[in-house]
Amino acid sequence: MEFNKLGIIGSGLMGSGIAQVAAYSGFDVVLVDVDQQRVDTAIANIARRLEREAERGRVSKEDAQSAIERLSGTGEWETLQPLANVDAVIEAVVEDLPVKAKLFERLGQVTRPEALLASNTSSLPLSDLAAASGRPERVIGLHFFNPPWALKLVEIVSTASTTEETLQDALKLCEKMGRTPVQVKDTPGFIANRLLVPFIFDAIHLLDSGVANAEDIDMACKVGLNHTMGPLATADLIGLDTLQLIAESMFEEYGEPRFKAPTLLRRLVSLGHLGRKTGRGFFRYE
Numbered sequence: 001m002e003f004n005k006l007g008i009i010g011s012g013l014m015g016s017g018i019a020q021v022a023a024y025s026g027f028d029v030v031l032v033d034v035d036q037q038r039v040d041t042a043i044a045n046i047a048r049r050l051e052r053e054a055e056r057g058r059v060s061k062e063d064a065q066s067a068i069e070r071l072s073g074t075g076e077w078e079t080l081q082p083l084a085n086v087d088a089v090i091e092a093v094v095e096d097l098p099v100k101a102k103l104f105e106r107l108g109q110v111t112r113p114e115a116l117l118a119s120n121t122s123s124l125p126l127s128d129l130a131a132a133s134g135r136p137e138r139v140i141g142l143h144f145f146n147p148p149w150a151l152k153l154v155e156i157v158s159t160a161s162t163t164e165e166t167l168q169d170a171l172k173l174c175e176k177m178g179r180t181p182v183q184v185k186d187t188p189g190f191i192a193n194r195l196l197v198p199f200i201f202d203a204i205h206l207l208d209s210g211v212a213n214a215e216d217i218d219m220a221c222k223v224g225l226n227h228t229m230g231p232l233a234t235a236d237l238i239g240l241d242t243l244q245l246i247a248e249s250m251f252e253e254y255g256e257p258r259f260k261a262p263t264l265l266r267r268l269v270s271l272g273h274l275g276r277k278t279g280r281g282f283f284r285y286e
Helices: 013-024 036-055 061-069 097-110 126-133 164-176 192-208 214-224 231-238 240-254 263-271
Strands: 005-009 028-032 071-074 088-091 116-119 139-144 153-158 180-185
Touching (some): 013 036, 013 139, 036 071, 061 071, 088 097, 116 164, 126 139, 153 164, 192 263
Parallel strands (some): 005 028, 005 088, 088 116, 116 139, 153 180
Antiparallel strands (some): 139 153
């Protein structure tokens, strides 16, 4: 199948980031969220990021402008009617199974039968979303990493119902977007988060027990382990509320203590200190 027009549901950091990558890769993109103001803000942020890249010489001004012109958005969240004629949809909303399942049920009714339906979920069972769609053979997971415009990895997640044609279409889509795909079965956490979450939690336990401060824990990982970013800064980038939701899903599935969200993480979430998006998490941000 040829892909020319994509729908992206969710205009937060992940959704807008995926939309940016798609538009820059030559796709016409329809961005959908719960109201027009959110969508307009997201498109303005994408435009600023692309213009900044052009100013730094990383992309041409012409390519940046062309990408911006390929973006459109709508607040028609309830009907999703603007997605009726897209070739593929990538859902990137909150990690909440009932919310995502309801979206996939509507997508199964609104989109063309041959349209590829993908979720950016990082931890939830894709099989449940596939079943909700009514066309499980065309549902697949495309787990992008944060920020999508900088990190090229995409975990392609298949269910028992995913057809070989759907898998090949997903690989083709990733290739056109310049991403590096890895294939994984439908299991909570997939590859990266199943390794990353316990690592972050160990860092949180070190901090909470007073072994070292946040700066030194992250510096040890950056210099000693050659990581670009330390685990606590990574948690802030993911969003502490999102990290907690991921952990709850994985703990429910596996029942292993290493996936249980630390008390300090839960405390910060309760206080509204969610990381970069709120200006405060394990670190403070201007």
